Amino acid sequence: MILDVVRQVAKWRDKGINLRVAVNISARQLADQTIFTALKQVLQELNFEYCPIDVELTESCLIENDELALSVIQQFSQLGAQVHLDDFGTGYSSLSHWRAFRSMPSNLTRFLFEIFTNNLSRSHWSGRSSLWPRH
Secondary structure: OHHHHHHHHHHHHHOOOOOOEEEEEOHHHHHOOHHHHHHHHHHHHOOOOOOOEEEEEEHHHHHHOHHHHHHHHHHHHHOOOEEEEEEEOOOOOOHHHHHHOOOOOEEEOHHHHHHHHOHHHHHHHHOOOOOOOOO
């Protein structure tokens, strides 16, 4: 699917439409390491200087295999793709998973955003997590 998206973006580029497209990646797709070789080849064939897609990893991708997720993030980044965490907080992962990937852009769910931006919730969480700085 990623290769089809890159090909479509190339068609749009040829018509003067330059944009990036976000693609969600499942845990199963992450396990297929052949995608990087194929993606690199397609990028070269279509004369892309960088990968024109944003890869969105779901929370389940991180839970199932942290090390594989980090490896995949590095490989996509080397190809010029931007990698984001998608809908983080909708499943069962802990804040420690989020902390491990905190340098990446993430789409936190509205629920988590409200918890972390609400002063009452913030003071509640500050005693339970090192996520918030203490004053």
